[in-house]
Amino acid sequence: MGNSWDLLLRRARIATLTEADDALLGAELGAEHGDAAIAVAGGHIKWIGKDSALPAGASAVREIDCEGAWLTPGLIDCHTHVVYGGNRSHEFERRLEGISYEQIARDGGGIRSTVKATRDASVEQLVDQSAPRLARMRAEGLTTVEIKSGYGLDLASERRMLRAAQWLAESQHVSVRTSFLGAHAVPEEYAGQPDAFIDHLIEDVLPVLADEGLIDAVDAFCETIAFTTEQVDRLFVAAGKYGLPVKLHAEQLSDQGGAALVAKHQGLSADHLEYLSQSGVEAMAKAGTVAVLLPGAFYFLRETQRPPIAALRQAGVPMAVATDCNPGSSPLTSPLLAMNLACVCFGLTAAEALAGMTREAARALGLDDRGTLAVGQRADLALWNVDRPAELAYGMGHNPLALRVFQGVVEGPMVDRQHAVEDSGDPVLSPRL
Numbered sequence: 001m002g003n004s005w006d007l008l009l010r011r012a013r014i015a016t017l018t019e020a021d022d023a024l025l026g027a028e029l030g031a032e033h034g035d036a037a038i039a040v041a042g043g044h045i046k047w048i049g050k051d052s053a054l055p056a057g058a059s060a061v062r063e064i065d066c067e068g069a070w071l072t073p074g075l076i077d078c079h080t081h082v083v084y085g086g087n088r089s090h091e092f093e094r095r096l097e098g099i100s101y102e103q104i105a106r107d108g109g110g111i112r113s114t115v116k117a118t119r120d121a122s123v124e125q126l127v128d129q130s131a132p133r134l135a136r137m138r139a140e141g142l143t144t145v146e147i148k149s150g151y152g153l154d155l156a157s158e159r160r161m162l163r164a165a166q167w168l169a170e171s172q173h174v175s176v177r178t179s180f181l182g183a184h185a186v187p188e189e190y191a192g193q194p195d196a197f198i199d200h201l202i203e204d205v206l207p208v209l210a211d212e213g214l215i216d217a218v219d220a221f222c223e224t225i226a227f228t229t230e231q232v233d234r235l236f237v238a239a240g241k242y243g244l245p246v247k248l249h250a251e252q253l254s255d256q257g258g259a260a261l262v263a264k265h266q267g268l269s270a271d272h273l274e275y276l277s278q279s280g281v282e283a284m285a286k287a288g289t290v291a292v293l294l295p296g297a298f299y300f301l302r303e304t305q306r307p308p309i310a311a312l313r314q315a316g317v318p319m320a321v322a323t324d325c326n327p328g329s330s331p332l333t334s335p336l337l338a339m340n341l342a343c344v345c346f347g348l349t350a351a352e353a354l355a356g357m358t359r360e361a362a363r364a365l366g367l368d369d370r371g372t373l374a375v376g377q378r379a380d381l382a383l384w385n386v387d388r389p390a391e392l393a394y395g396m397g398h399n400p401l402a403l404r405v406f407q408g409v410v411e412g413p414m415v416d417r418q419h420a421v422e423d424s425g426d427p428v429l430s431p432r433l
């Protein structure tokens with residue numbers, strides 16, 4: 001029938017992550033024989049099914065023999081602060097001496113020390129410092145990343161962070177969603193006046209950045225060392241005026257009722273959640289707000305209280321997993337290790353961790369065009385040299401990525417070898433060459 005596709009991946013095993021099946025991993029196409037295929041054109045999935053059922057006469061500009069390797073959606077990291085200046089290794093050393101994260105913040109360090117370094121950096125310097133972090137994530141099959149502002153805390157510096165995030169999308173071939181986290185900490189110039197700072201964000205900063213098209217969502221830090229629910233509520237009302245969805249750093253160090261607040265605003269996600277109450281769980285379930293679990297911060301801060309995973313499961317709250325990559329509480333640039341930590345520290349299953357870094361992460365960003373493999377979805381894929389998808393959450397410091405496909409364009413560890421294959425006239429590319 002003369003199909004002409006840009007790309008055809010053959011002889012794969014496929015974890016679709018769709019909810020079509022009851023099994024959490026969705027239809028594991030060709031799981032036993034490695035006989036599934038996916039065809040891509042125009043950056044989207046056009047056909048998916050058994051290799052043996054490919055339409056007669058189907059052809060593609062490039063065909064790849066996956067040799068039974070596993071295909072999943074490209075990984076999606078739905079909570080990062082990957083753009084920032086400097087680092088906080090000196091504070092890490094203080095914490096090793098027994099000083100707490102909160103105490104360091106109260107002493108004027110913490111977020112505020114990264115604010116100093118970030119305010120001093122140009123957009124180019126922010127891009128240069130952040131690119132290697134993002135490159136490490138991309139090397140593990142990441143295709144979409146959320147990036148927050150929140151280390152500028154004034155209009156010009158927040159704008160530079162958000163511009164750097166957009167530049168990184170271009171240079172790193174990743175899809176970037178930006179969140180405005182102006183309410184991350186009270187900056188020095190507003191010391192002791194958090195309400196006045198929130199007013200300033202609402203009146204002078206948010207409207208400008210929203211108008212400049214730099215923001216996809218509005219986030220805040222609701223905590224004793226940051227902002228109250230009343231202050232965050234005012235900011236969220238303002239976000240609604242610009243049609244921006246909201247999300248929140250909630251119940252990370254104490255129960256402030258932040259999850260219920262974000263649910264009240266029909267928010268996309270409540271993130272961290274170690275101190276989440278049962279009423280918070282119920283509010284999230286009712287609103288369809290995603291629980292974003294950040295085990296990197298739990299581990300790095302040596303937290304002992306775990307998020308109420310059983311209650312979230314029981315209530316049917318979708319659970320995403322993210323790195324929370326940031327210089328203070330989670331200097332983590334490995335989505336795969338975040339999946340491992342979610343299993344080991346929080347008790348997720350390996351399948352829940354994979355869904356948390358794909359389908360549920362897309363949901364946490366309000367995106368329905370990615371995170372699963374189905375006809376019509378973006379062709380953002382990862383091909384893995386593993387025998388079972390559970391190996392993705394099992395390994396620590398192990399990266400089994402064979403290929404990454406971003407909007408239909410193939411990249412990966414073997415892309416250089418691909419040219420050698422093409423020069424030899426063999427059109428079939430094997431990830432194990």
Ligand code: NIG
Nearest residue numbers: 111221249297324326328329
């Ligand atoms: O997600 N909780 C607030 N914000 C970050 C930490 C930021 C920092 O310490 O620089 C977080 O953990």
Ligand code: FE
Nearest residue numbers: 079081249324
């Ligand atoms: Fe965070």
